[in-house]
Amino acid sequence: MTHATATADLMRPPFPAEPGAGVYSNKLGMWVFLASDVMFFTALIGTYIILRFGVSEPWAQPGTVLNVPLTAFNTFLLICSSVSMVKAYAAIADGKKYFLRTIPGTTRRDGGLKFWLLVTMICGAAFVGVQVYEYIKLVGHGFTPAGYREGSLLAEHAAADAVRYGAATAGLYGSTFFSMTGFHGFHVTCGVISMTYLYFTKVLPEKYSSQDYRGIEVIGLYWHFVDLVWIILFTIVYLI
């Protein structure tokens, strides 16, 4: 700890100062930003709720248009990435900067920051990849932001079974589905890009230590938030 006393501890609030929020500024700033992001998603989700429950015609039933098992797998991927993010955070808090290291006296290997952040990045990128694949499939079937494309497979289904496929509300369904999941995907993409940037500029050069790992904690906050939003979106868009 001699090193820690020789420099200002950056994991703490700026000092000297009046008692602030009790956390360093980057973390506080991220919390405030997340509050604003909550309001952004509130606008999107609120729009969805008002439009969906404001129409008298039936909405497409779950599982008719969207591929729920595929997205359930995607949800699992994103939750896994949250777990690996916690592991990355815990690793650097303990000072484990390495990739993998064999635990002395055993054959088991222990992951460090470099390993767990990479896992998080891969899971996040895979999530975006699966979402892009899903979009391509959906548009191929005729599900677009404007509704079911004329002459497409889905338009035929909807003509045959207007209730199950929500033929009258397809336009609103497409509008809300693509805007909500699209902006979530955009957030995941931003997160993966930020983590990649940190990985090459800070993690690989081993700039983080058990004394200062602010970047990991702050990006972790963002990542868990994005994960939480997805769990809400998955429930209200895919499952009900």
Place this chain on the structure above:
Amino acid sequence: MTSVAATAPAHGAHHAPLGFWRKYVFSTDHKIIGIQFLFVSLFFLLVGGLLAMQMRWQLGFPGTPMPGGGLLPESRASGGVILPEYYIELVTMHGTFMVFFAIMPLLVGVYANFLIPLKIGAHDMAFPRVNMASFWTALLAGLIMLASFFVPEGAGRAGWTMYAPLSARPDLSGVTLGQILWCISIVVLGLSSVMGSVNYITTIINHRAPGMTWFRMPLSVWALFITAILGVLALPVLQGAAILLLFDQTIGTHFFDPVAGGQALLWQHLFWFFGHPEVYILILPAMGMVSDMIANGSRKPIFGYHSMVFAIIGIGFLGWIVWGHHMFMSGMNPTLGSSFMISTLVIAVPSAVKVFNWMGTMWRGNLRFHVPMLNAVAFVAMFTIGGLSGVFMAATPVDMQIHDTYFIVAHIHYVLFGGSLFALFGAITYWYPKMFGRLMSEPLGKVHFWLTFLFYNLTFFPMHVIGMGGQMRRLYDPTQYDFLKPQQPMNEFISYSAFLLFAVQILFVVNFLWNLKQGKKAGLNPWEDNGLEWSLPSPAPHGNWERPPTVYRGPYEFSAPEAGNRDYLPQHEKLPTDREPASATAPAAGH
């Protein structure tokens, strides 16, 4: 412990000299960024004013060629006569520029940036580079909005509130690209606002100097703090709404188009859920700065400091639950309407608390009517008129009569021009020495103030009358209705007053620009004020303080007996009786 304290100043002071580009253009210094915002938003204020002048020509003299109208393309003014399509473009863009690119950046962009670190004793913002990005994105947004004039079909035509489905469907508004650019510009501006607000909130919470407790903060900082909270929560909603509108315009979604199952009213709810907090974003910083100027001009402590703070917080909170009062006539559920009416009327209470406190501050004060004080007093008077006419329209039965008339136009200009802009004229004069090291001319400032005050009232007060006479807002030609024809002389009168009002702003421009280089050099503390910023040289250096100042008292200790011969007692001056503030202990290890 000691080693922590010893290394702490290193992250603020001792800035290396920077080249021209880093110092004045891509600057991370909060003061330079504030000044950049000042020049850019004054430019947009001028643009908005020019648009208003063209509107006033059309309203005063409908059907006659506008001087200089020949310069406009035939698609906008035929033979110099403004066409209806161009008129609605003027209405839309005047509102948009004034609200989003003039008043809002003038209050928040300029003064939150410039004042917060100076007044709380910080070296800079918590995130200086984010701050720089916030300025450049705001400029980008403004340029996108400006560009929409020059695209085919011209700028947006759905009013600054962009009501759907007019805004959502190009076949209704006749504009495709202009409406799209409006949405894009607003999304970019929202980004800038959020970056700015995150910075202001974090800086105020975490970067106050020792001794600068919450209740020793100047009211301007309190107001900017609450404004930043409103900004961080309100702007994303507008951003979301603008993105959905953009999707309606471009990729064929149906959020706001009732023909395809969407809800036009949804846009109004989203817009005003942002829009009403926005109203307080546009007035709270003005209230805060006016409090500072009035205490200074009265040489008395501000009356009811704590009640002022709680009034700001109260207004900030109530601002979230009143948006429906913009929609009484929209077909919204009337029961919902009455609850919005009550919550709106409640806002009059904290607003009145503030007005009475300002009067209580001036009461029996040793008044100094310098230019900032004159403008601040005008703010109180004009805000009172605007606030009272606001109570009229908060009452649903009255609003049904005056909704969408010039009464509303008069109201918004009484709070936005009479309120915010007068406060800004005061604030610009007041903090000009700290920005540029020189004083603005006092006699010229007084002439500008009195002429502006006169012509401002001659312009906007009669609008109450013609509004109650039934003249609709956004009306292209008042003479097209017989029942409005008797009011036409009044419209002409308003137009003449408005032209004069615009003309006397030349005095302000001259006063502002001339004194940048020629003004009288200002000392440290030309207004004899208590704020921390007045302990710095004018202009203040990059990094502000070598060592963070220590604060011993609140900002309004005027005419305190213990100050001796002076009638002010700066926050950072230590009297023999003052104790050092308890140093903030570093938090225990762990998280």
